[in-house]
Amino acid sequence: MARVLVTGMSGAGKTTVLDELHRRGYFTVDTDYDGWELPDGTWDEPRMDELLASNENLIVSGTVDNQGRFYDRFDHVVLLSAPLAVLLQRVARRANPYGRTPEQRAEIAEYVRTVEPRLRRGATTELDGRRDVSELADTLEKLVRATN
Numbered sequence: 001m002a003r004v005l006v007t008g009m010s011g012a013g014k015t016t017v018l019d020e021l022h023r024r025g026y027f028t029v030d031t032d033y034d035g036w037e038l039p040d041g042t043w044d045e046p047r048m049d050e051l052l053a054s055n056e057n058l059i060v061s062g063t064v065d066n067q068g069r070f071y072d073r074f075d076h077v078v079l080l081s082a083p084l085a086v087l088l089q090r091v092a093r094r095a096n097p098y099g100r101t102p103e104q105r106a107e108i109a110e111y112v113r114t115v116e117p118r119l120r121r122g123a124t125t126e127l128d129g130r131r132d133v134s135e136l137a138d139t140l141e142k143l144v145r146a147t148n
Helices: 014-023 045-054 067-073 084-093 102-114 116-122 133-147
Strands: 003-008 028-030 058-061 076-081 125-128
Touching: 003 014, 003 067, 003 116, 003 133, 014 028, 014 058, 014 133, 045 058, 045 067, 076 116, 076 133, 084 102, 102 116, 125 133
Parallel strands: 003 058, 003 076, 028 058, 076 125
Antiparallel strands: none
């Protein structure tokens, strides 16, 4: 197995593909939930250190300012990307309320312009988030198996 980070913009499909991988029996952690992020929007570093130190087989998702500090502890950093129009369409209809206000939508557009290129530079693999979730999960499973 392997440690994999799935990252990308809001609406790229991180939670959806993690849910599918969890359904397939993988240990997954979506850092958007359960207190992984501190109020400043960064990961709780001691908690992330402990998670990575105690699990060799893990798929994590998230996009935070300090995630790069952990890249060397992941076997794969996978960027899920999609065009801005797709991201905005998805955030408008999902359960998570982020992305519904004009200000948040403008923030997402700015992040696509400024943050996504940094994520791309740090990624070991980029996947098109418009692909069917089962195809994305299959591709991530292949990465995990190839690491063994």
